[in-house]
Amino acid sequence: MPELPSVEIFKNYFDAYGLNQSIEEVNVFNPEMLWDISSKDFKSILKNQRFISNFRYGKYLFSSFNRKSYLILHFGMTGFLSYHQVDDPPHKHQRVSFIFNNGKIMSFIDPRKFGKIGITFNRNQFIKQQNLGPDALRLDYKTFHKLFKNKKGAIKPLLMNQKFIAGIGNLYADEILYQSRLHPLTKACHLKTADLKQLYENMIMVLQKAIAVQDQLQNFPDDYLLAHRYKGGECPEWGEIQIIKVGGRTTYFCPSRQKKII
Helix, strand or coil: CCCHHHHHHHHHHHHHHCCCCEEEEEEECCHHHEECCCHHHHHHHHCCCECCEEEEECCEEEEEECCCEEEEEECCCCCEEEEEECCCCCCCCEEEEEEECCCEEEEEECCCCCCEEEEECCHHHHHHHCCCCCECCCCCHHHHHHHCCCCCCEHHHHHHCCCCCECCCHHHHHHHHHHCCECCCCEHHHCCHHHHHHHHHHHHHHHHHHHHCCCCHHHCCCCCHHHHCCCCCECCCCCECEEEEECCEEEEECCCCCECCC
16 A cells, blocks of 8 residues: 555655646546545536645645645555546546646556545545544654553554554554664553654654655665565565564564564
């Protein structure tokens, strides 16, 4: 599933190609992917509008139009955006498209159809209704520290809980914990202030690095776990990477580096 860095990259793409152009037509190829709105209403609301600005929160992308109205994009597992010519051959996994007056199209592509598209007239209310925690890249350390008060579960599932912190998924949770030298099964209640400070700083560092390298695993430095995150991979520091299940998710970690705090 696209995590925060991917959605930030999609936002930058939308910023570059999809803003301030009149929408002449909207096509909905898979109405079941719309969020609590009919195809007819979706098309009617967006036709002749312009996307003005984009805002990412966690794994959601919001594009504003008509003052306080927002297109909502959630990319599921395989969703992404494509900007192309009207007369280009249509992508076989095109789900929704916005035809602009410049002869170009912004399409929402999603092979597995796990994504969602909708409209909200109150962005903050929508975020609240989804029970999302604070966005991982808008979170200051003081708030981050408070979040962990009285938390007792394992640290990795906590990082991935969108109600706790919005934006982190399986891939980057592993990297953040690797950089922080924390075992994924370490209980949150066992983390000292120094551990939390390190965890916070590495969360910001890893997510910003992922955005900078365009979320391409081959572009990460060799001292990142992501460059070695495969069966039989070697820890950049020392020893073999181990694979376990944590919270039902496949988890990669380096036991020689990431000691469990008891």
